[in-house]
Every structure is written in structure tokens, then in C-alpha cells.
Amino acid sequence: MEPADRPATPLQQASFVAVALFVGALTGVFGGLFHLAIDTIIEWPTWLAGRVEGWRQVAASAAVTTAAAVFAVFITRRFAPEASGSGVPEIEGAIAGIRHVRWERVLPVKFIAGIAAIGSGLVLGREGPTIHMGGSAALAACQMFRMRDVDRKALLAAGAGAGLACAFNAPLSAVLFVIEETRKQFPYTFRNYMGVFAAAITGTAVTQIISGERPDLPLSAGQAALASLPAFAILGIILGAVGVLFNRCILAMLDIAAAWQKRAPYLWPTLVGLLVGILLIVAPRTVTGGERVISQIAVQTPGAGVLLMLAGARLLTAVVSYSIGTPGGIFAPILSLATCIGLAFGVLAQTAFPEALAGMGVTPVSFGIVAMAALFSATVQAPAVGVVLLLELTSAYALVLPMLTACLTASLVAQWLGGRPIYGQMLDRTLARAGRGPAKGSDVGLAADPARATH
Structure with a gap:
């Protein structure tokens, strides 16, 4: 070369x-x-x-x-x-x-x-x-x-x-x-x-x-008039705060799991496995990565109360599942959590202003789709990725402006609340546990001890 x-x-x-x-x-x-x-x-x-x-x-x-x-x-x-x-x-x-x-x-x-x-x-x-x-x-x-x-x-x-x-x-x-x-x-x-x-x-x-080829989330979003942008901005504000909460819950649960691991190495994974196994039968929408859950609730659109309870349950199951230390990501759990919150927001808005939203072509599903991009932006703080990812997943190109609006407000609110990108925080946490600070000028694969546990 x-x-x-x-x-x-x-x-x-x-x-x-x-x-x-x-x-x-x-x-x-x-x-x-x-x-x-x-x-x-x-x-x-x-x-x-x-x-x-x-x-x-x-x-x-x-x-x-x-x-x-x-x-x-x-x-x-x-x-x-x-x-x-x-x-x-x-x-x-x-x-x-x-x-x-x-x-x-x-x-x-x-x-x-x-x-x-x-x-x-x-x-x-x-x-x-x-x-x-x-x-x-x-x-x-x-x-x-x-x-x-x-x-x-x-x-x-x-x-x-x-x-x-x-x-x-x-x-x-x-x-x-x-x-x-x-x-x-x-x-x-x-x-x-x-x-x-x-x-x-x-x-x-x-x-x-x-x-196989698959648009992962083929959801019907409809149109969104310019007059609806303030509503999407408000949704972004809410999800900015939720994003900071999600990140803090993930890091806090990782610390709890690490403390349990020192005392009883496999007790925490056992308890989480038992919880998830029970929920798979009694409340299946509260577990799994969430792709199917998104499709189901977007079609059925439960009441706002049910959606908010589901959001709380999925927040809990996501952070405890991630904390046990198996391979697995947080993108899909973030998207399913956001869909619950966005749909709930949409249902409440539709109840309060039915004629206005109908006239602007906005449905609860529109809020659910935009919420996924906004929460991704708030947690990962990569808003361009959030917007384009959801466009590729849903083909909801009519929602570009609402997505940009919500991602802007979510990202700003997350920063104003002291939020940082989740992956950067995880890397800092890993380096701190390994007793190393960021190294400059090192070559790939030469700078850190791989035997130290990471997340």
C-alpha cells in the first residue's frame, strides 16, 4: 500500500x-x-x-x-x-x-x-x-x-x-x-x-x-403538514429527557450487575433469565428485541395508559437484560421503547385535538416513527444516523421534516441535561475499570488488556 x-x-x-x-x-x-x-x-x-x-x-x-x-x-x-x-x-x-x-x-x-x-x-x-x-x-x-x-x-x-x-x-x-x-x-x-x-x-x-430482503418496519405513516412541527418538537423534548434517563439507567444497572458478579457470579444472569422467561408467557410484549412488538402495537394502537406501562416495563427489561453481560445491542430496544412513548403521545394528542391532527394528516403511528429517530438521537447522539436509519427501516419519507425537528430538540435537550453519547460513556467506563486512560497514537490492537470485562 x-x-x-x-x-x-x-x-x-x-x-x-x-x-x-x-x-x-x-x-x-x-x-x-x-x-x-x-x-x-x-x-x-x-x-x-x-x-x-x-x-x-x-x-x-x-x-x-x-x-x-x-x-x-x-x-x-x-x-x-x-x-x-x-x-x-x-x-x-x-x-x-x-x-x-x-x-x-x-x-x-x-x-x-x-x-x-x-x-x-x-x-x-x-x-x-x-x-x-x-x-x-x-x-x-x-x-x-x-x-x-x-x-x-x-x-x-x-x-x-x-x-x-x-x-x-x-x-x-x-x-x-x-x-x-x-x-x-x-x-x-x-x-x-x-x-x-x-x-x-x-x-x-x-x-x-x-x-432475505426485508424492510424491517414497513409502517404506514401518512403525511404531516408543516403546522404539526411544534407537536413533534414537544415530542423531541420529552424523548431528550428519556434518552438521558435511559443512558443513566443502563450505566447504573451495569454497576449493580458488576457488584453482584463479585459476590455470586451467575446469580444475576439467573434472576434475569427467570424474569424474562416468565414474561415471555405472561406478558410477551415486554421482552424480546422488540421488532415484532413495534409492528404489533403500531397496527393495534393500544390506549395511552397501556402504552406507557409497556414503555416502563420495556425500559426495565432492556436495562436488566443488557446488564448481565451477554452479547447484544441496544438499538432495537431503544426503537421499541420509543415507539411506545411516541404512540402514547400520539394517542393523547389525538384525543385532545382530534380535528386538528386529522386536518394535518398526522396519526399516532406518525409520532411513533418519529419517536424512534428522536430517542436514538438522544441516547447515541448521532441524529443524522437516527433520521436516515428510520427512513430506511420504515420508508416514511413524508416524515423527514418532523424527524429532523424531533431529533434536533431531543439532541439539544439531552445535552442541556448533561447527557453524553452512550457508547462514549461505556468506553470510558471500560477504560476506567481497566485502569487506563485514553491513549494517543497507539496502533489498533496494541493498547489495552482484552482480558478485562467490558460492556
């Missing part, structure tokens, strides 16, 4: 993009198989319901989720502690040169333990594992093709972006995610930027070949 102080020749650019295409394809293989396995396994409660009933069904469900949670925690702690949680902070730290990605361990552990945890019904998203696996696949390709360190950093980011593209069938969001979320670490050049494009393309394509 070319020296760092010279522009790349066309041949060098082509060779780099070719490697990025390979990274995306490899990520697509892992991502596609990951989604296919989860989509198959997550049907087990239905299978169980056809064979046992009553308290036996509840007991069997609790046993399954507990066993899966403990198994996922065990192999994560035993073989790759850094594979716990989302994986996005690990990727950001690796690009910055302050974390180590042991791809040989992370890939199989993230894949197997992630399927067990998410497939069991825990309130976790698929995007964290696929992002981490994408970065790991990139490092595997770098070793295969003997890429230098500066190229490894760029390909690491490209692989992570491909992982997000796999998770949501959203290649444009993947490119923006690298730009917005890793803006402080990503080595920007035209060639590196094109590498991110290339990995997102092949990652999405290969995933679709394996697990």
Missing part, C-alpha cells in the same frame, strides 16, 4: 476497495447466518405453547431463558470478556488505538453467545453483535492480506459499518454511522471513505442473499 504522506494511485485505491468489498461480504456471511439463526430460534415460545400449558409452560419458559442466559454469560466470560454487551465501544476504542479486538475469539463467541442470548428472548438488539463481528471480520481480512495499521483502522470502521448494514438492511445508515459515530477516530481520506461504501454494499447484499 502507499506511504501515508502520498495520495493513493488508482491501482492502490482499487486494491484497497477490493479488500473492503471482501470485508463486507465476510461480514454479510456472519450477519446473514446470525439473523437466520435468531429468526428460527426465537419461535421456540410458540413451539412450547403447543406442547405444554399453564404453570408448566411458564416454568419451562423460565428454564429455557435462564439456561440460555447463563450459557451465553459463561462462554463470554470464559473465552472473550470483551465480547459482552454491544461491541460498539470496543470498535471505537480499537479504531482509536486504545482497545484490542481479538477477532479469533470475538467472532465465534459473539456469534454463538449472541444467538443464545437474543434467541432466548432477552431484550437485546442484533446490531451490536453484527457491528462487532464486522470489525472482527475486517481484522481477519487485514491479517489475511497483510494490511498495514493505518489501513486496518479504516477497514475496521468499514467492517463495523457493514455490520450495521446487515443488522437493519440499511447501507446508507451504515455509512453515516461511521461518519458520525467514529468521527474522532476514523482516518478520513477519499479512499478510506470509498472503502466504507464498498463494505456496506457487499455486507447488505450478502445478508439479503442469506436471510
Whole structure:
């Protein structure tokens, strides 16, 4: 490859993009198989319901989720502690040169333990594992093709972006995610930027070949007149505060789980597994990643009180599920939580001002869709990613202005309340536990002790 102080020749650019295409394809293989396995396994409660009933069904469900949670925690702690949680902070730290990605361990552990945890019904998203696996696949390709360190950093980011593209069938969001979320670490050049494009393309394509094409959330949103923007701004204010609350609850629960781990290493995962297993039978909408929950409540639109109770329950189950330390992300739980709040806001607004909202073409589902982008912006503080991700997921292009409005107010309110990006806080927490501060100028994979547990 070319020296760092010279522009790349066309041949060098082509060779780099070719490697990025390979990274995306490899990520697509892992991502596609990951989604296919989860989509198959997550049907087990239905299978169980056809064979046992009553308290036996509840007991069997609790046993399954507990066993899966403990198994996922065990192999994560035993073989790759850094594979716990989302994986996005690990990727950001690796690009910055302050974390180590042991791809040989992370890939199989993230894949197997992630399927067990998410497939069991825990309130976790698929995007964290696929992002981490994408970065790991990139490092595997770098070793295969003997890429230098500066190229490894760029390909690491490209692989992570491909992982997000796999998770949501959203290649444009993947490119923006690298730009917005890793803006402080990503080595920007035209060639590196094109590498991110290339990995997102092949990652999405290969995933679709394996697990099928799907707009993940095909919701009917209708139109939204300009006069409705103040209502969406108010929704953004509410979700800005909710985003700060969500982040603080996640970090607080991680501290509680760490304290329990010192006293009884597997008691907390056992209790969470029991809780989730019981809820899978008695209140199924309060658990699982939430993609199906979003579709169900958007179609049925329960009352505002029911939606707010569901939001509170999903907030609790999301933070406790994430705290046990299995592989799993927070994007999907954030989106389902936001949908509950947005729909409740829409139902209340429709009750208070039925004629006004009808005249502006706004429905509760419109608020639910916009709420997903706004809460994502408040927690991750990547508003452009939030807007584009929801447009790719829902095809609700008529809601661009409401989304921008809500994301603006949510992001501002979150900052004014002292909120910080959740992944940055997680990375700081990891470094503090490892007894290290941010390192400058380190190479990927050389700066941090991978054996320390992370989230």
C-alpha cells in the first residue's frame, strides 16, 4: 500500500476497495447466518405453547431463558470478556488505538453467545453483535492480506459499518454511522471513505442473499403538514429527557450487575433469565428485541395508559437484560421503547385535538416513527444516523421534516441535561475499570488488556 504522506494511485485505491468489498461480504456471511439463526430460534415460545400449558409452560419458559442466559454469560466470560454487551465501544476504542479486538475469539463467541442470548428472548438488539463481528471480520481480512495499521483502522470502521448494514438492511445508515459515530477516530481520506461504501454494499447484499430482503418496519405513516412541527418538537423534548434517563439507567444497572458478579457470579444472569422467561408467557410484549412488538402495537394502537406501562416495563427489561453481560445491542430496544412513548403521545394528542391532527394528516403511528429517530438521537447522539436509519427501516419519507425537528430538540435537550453519547460513556467506563486512560497514537490492537470485562 502507499506511504501515508502520498495520495493513493488508482491501482492502490482499487486494491484497497477490493479488500473492503471482501470485508463486507465476510461480514454479510456472519450477519446473514446470525439473523437466520435468531429468526428460527426465537419461535421456540410458540413451539412450547403447543406442547405444554399453564404453570408448566411458564416454568419451562423460565428454564429455557435462564439456561440460555447463563450459557451465553459463561462462554463470554470464559473465552472473550470483551465480547459482552454491544461491541460498539470496543470498535471505537480499537479504531482509536486504545482497545484490542481479538477477532479469533470475538467472532465465534459473539456469534454463538449472541444467538443464545437474543434467541432466548432477552431484550437485546442484533446490531451490536453484527457491528462487532464486522470489525472482527475486517481484522481477519487485514491479517489475511497483510494490511498495514493505518489501513486496518479504516477497514475496521468499514467492517463495523457493514455490520450495521446487515443488522437493519440499511447501507446508507451504515455509512453515516461511521461518519458520525467514529468521527474522532476514523482516518478520513477519499479512499478510506470509498472503502466504507464498498463494505456496506457487499455486507447488505450478502445478508439479503442469506436471510432475505426485508424492510424491517414497513409502517404506514401518512403525511404531516408543516403546522404539526411544534407537536413533534414537544415530542423531541420529552424523548431528550428519556434518552438521558435511559443512558443513566443502563450505566447504573451495569454497576449493580458488576457488584453482584463479585459476590455470586451467575446469580444475576439467573434472576434475569427467570424474569424474562416468565414474561415471555405472561406478558410477551415486554421482552424480546422488540421488532415484532413495534409492528404489533403500531397496527393495534393500544390506549395511552397501556402504552406507557409497556414503555416502563420495556425500559426495565432492556436495562436488566443488557446488564448481565451477554452479547447484544441496544438499538432495537431503544426503537421499541420509543415507539411506545411516541404512540402514547400520539394517542393523547389525538384525543385532545382530534380535528386538528386529522386536518394535518398526522396519526399516532406518525409520532411513533418519529419517536424512534428522536430517542436514538438522544441516547447515541448521532441524529443524522437516527433520521436516515428510520427512513430506511420504515420508508416514511413524508416524515423527514418532523424527524429532523424531533431529533434536533431531543439532541439539544439531552445535552442541556448533561447527557453524553452512550457508547462514549461505556468506553470510558471500560477504560476506567481497566485502569487506563485514553491513549494517543497507539496502533489498533496494541493498547489495552482484552482480558478485562467490558460492556
